[in-house]
Amino acid sequence: MTKTKVILAYIANDRARKASFKKRSKGLIKKADELCTLCDVKACAIIVNPYDNEPEVWPSNLRAQQVISGFKRLPDHVQSRNKEDNQSICQERISKKEGKLRKQYMDNQQKELTKIMYMCLVSGAFQNLSLASSKSLVFLLNQNIKDVGRRIELLQNAMFPRQDNVE
Amino acid sequence: MTKTKVILAYIANDRARKASFKKRSKGLIKKADELCTLCDVKACAIIVNPYDNEPEVWPSNLRAQQVISGFKRLPDHVQSRNKEDNQSICQERISKKEGKLRKQYMDNQQKELTKIMYMCLVSGAFQNLSLASSKSLVFLLNQNIKDVGRRIELLQNAMFPRQDNVE
DNA sequence: TGTTCTATTATTAGGCC
């Protein structure tokens, strides 16, 4: 969305909710239409809403009925494949996502920590950190100190190759 | 809609069409989900596609059947309200849109012409214009010339009020 | 063939009338 990042939760304000519904249902149907045109698929959408007495049906009630007929003709086990209580299929999907989630989480931790480190270095304000953050920060700082140390060594070797210090 | 402006027509390239389908059907379902969450409406979507043996059904086949049941329970005249052959209703909608379309068209014409005028003035290349464009351009230029004339007069009157020219 | 990246277009929240 826009102007502000959308929080995905029921919009309590009646006026805002209706405005959002109008815009978004229009947008949704446009997207469905584009999908059908671009990819030559058959689709229908039905939206039951409190603003109209009748559900919004796209692209036409006739087409919806055709698509539904095709759908109803499927064997029962296919029709119920997505039922909310079908645990094994849900679990499979969840597992598949968990891998990605874990990776994202690690990335985020690293980024967050690096951000905190720079904020602290700039402001000098270390006192508000949690114990866990402090520990992680110390680890990160030590890593960086080691890196810097290695870099100093490298540069010294480049500038004064194989030369012993005086005294 | 991106990297290039999308042309709304069947994507001939198999690979691109499939990629587009995957992205867009995912996007469509996300939008449907958001609509339901934000506005508390009940909706379902069914997409019949050549890549899977079964149609893609959202949010679940169970929910789809519930929404369809509600839809099927409507009286016949409502169910067929959107049928492609229902000319009077289509015509009404078309008329409603035509007003807006006409206004937009006029706006566009004006903008396009103004753009062409400036391009021509900058480049000096008038030779590639169509007859119609040329005529419109002449009209626009004459308008502008008149405007400039009026402005010159205005400024002269401001600088030399009620004064006759020498000789 | 699917996944990831990112430049660009498309959608839309909130404000205004």
Added chain:
DNA sequence: TGGCCTAATAATAGAAC
């Protein structure tokens, strides 16, 4: 209330792997 506007976020085409 509904339509218009604009700033800002979201979706995604095309490329690379």
